[in-house]
Amino acid sequence: MSAPNPSPPTGPRTSTALLTDHYELTMLQATLASGHAHRRCVFETFARHLPDGRRYGVVAGTGRFLQALADFRFGDPELEFLGDTGVVDRPTLDYLADYRFTGDIWGYAEGECYFPGSPVLVVESTFAEGVVLETLALSMLNHDSAVASAASRMTAAAGDRPCIEMGSRRTEEHSAVAAARAAYIAGFQATSNLEAGRSHGVPTMGTAAHSFTLLHDDERSAFASQLKSLGLSTTLLVDTYDVTGAVELAVELAGPELGGVRLDSGDLVSQAHEVRAQLDQLGARDTRIVVTSDLDEHSIAALAAAPVDAYGVGTRVVTGSGAPAAGMVYKLVAREGDSGELEAVAKASRDKTSIGGRKFALRRRNAAGVAEREVLGIGEHPHDDGDDRSLLVPLVRGGEVVAATDAHTAREHHAMARAELPSRALRMSHGDPAIRTVYQDEGSRVEVEEDA
Structure with missing residues (x-):
């Protein structure tokens, strides 16, 4: 994972004046x-x-x-x-x-x-x-707020388990960078998008796809190659062929220090339970289970009782999970x-009515600090009742x-x-x-x- 860097890249500045109607x-x-x-x-x-x-x-x-x-x-x-x-x-x-x-x-x-x-x-x-x-x-607020609103629901459903944004291939290239930034604001831990890391300091992460495994003559040589290059802390994708056999092979090659395994298909709830039991039986009790495969806030919530350690979210977060604007x-x-x-x-x-007048706004909270109302004053700041x-x-x-x-x-x-x-x-x-x-x-x- 890359270190955060909040400074945007330097270089020639481009006019934004024609990003308009x-x-x-x-x-x-x-x-x-x-x-x-x-x-x-x-x-x-x-x-x-x-x-x-x-x-x-x-x-x-x-x-x-x-x-x-x-x-x-x-x-x-x-x-x-x-x-x-x-x-x-x-x-x-x-x-x-x-x-x-x-x-x-x-x-x-x-x-x-x-x-x-x-x-x-x-x-x-x-x-x-x-x-x-x-x-x-509007173009920036409508897009980014839609992504952040969906991402916030996902991180709320995930609780303490981290969410990783992986949706770059499901949207336009510049929107992908903006979406990664918006998801990070709403609590996602990292992104797969490197430009979001460079431009906005969002931590980046990623390991390998199915093509990496398919490139090699067999799964053993693929896993061995990845472990040799990226170290034991890497996450191995174990559902290219047979999940049970892949998990056994992964622990055989890496030992109990294997960082993680990723599941990307099938019934994720039942598979997560089965893989967790297998990992524990093989002595890899600290190996994490990462799940991907078209997740949204509802499927993340459904996985709450499963032994999952992290979620990789793609299409649904970058498209606002059904509300793209x-x-x-x-x-x-x-x-x-x-x-x-x-x-x-x-x-x-x-x-399409609207309410005229310059607005001022405050969040009304009770004595326990819990929000109760959105109070908008027209023309002057609304009265603050103390909380x-x-x-x-x-x-x-x-x-x-x-x-x-x-x-x-x-x-x-x-x-x-x-x-x-x-x-x-x-x-x-x-x-x-x-x-x-x-x-x-x-x-x-x-x-x-x-x-x-």
């Missing part, structure tokens, strides 16, 4: 022409609801967004493309040539748990500066009016990033945030959000509707 820039062009582009505004990122049956979500991708924000610049190549393709006109190109985000951004700390309506990202800027960040923010939206919730003051605005269309925890933290001030962006800090925060949730939050069965979202407006409290 066409209509962000056409809106910019129209508002520059109308004179509305420089109105002060508040944009808010939130999820109207959690994926079906989920009891909480996990914020991830914030650190990547903040790093990308630093490179959100329109250089000559970007401006040339926009001009040659006629996306925007000359005045808009001139504006973009000098674009710098100079506003403030608040948000839930990366790794925080969130619920319907939680203002996970609050952008305070002019319309022109904030509108062009919509796609950049977190369903977050980026909405204008307040704008500067003719009086110069901010005025609440909100979308009111059927099934509450403020949720919005400064991420960017005056255009400068002021928050940590590394995965290790986010991982520590998630462990704390999940620990304060009520026990019902960790149930694997379908259910409603573990805590309710309540709005406070000028001292009154109105519980948010389920579809708000």
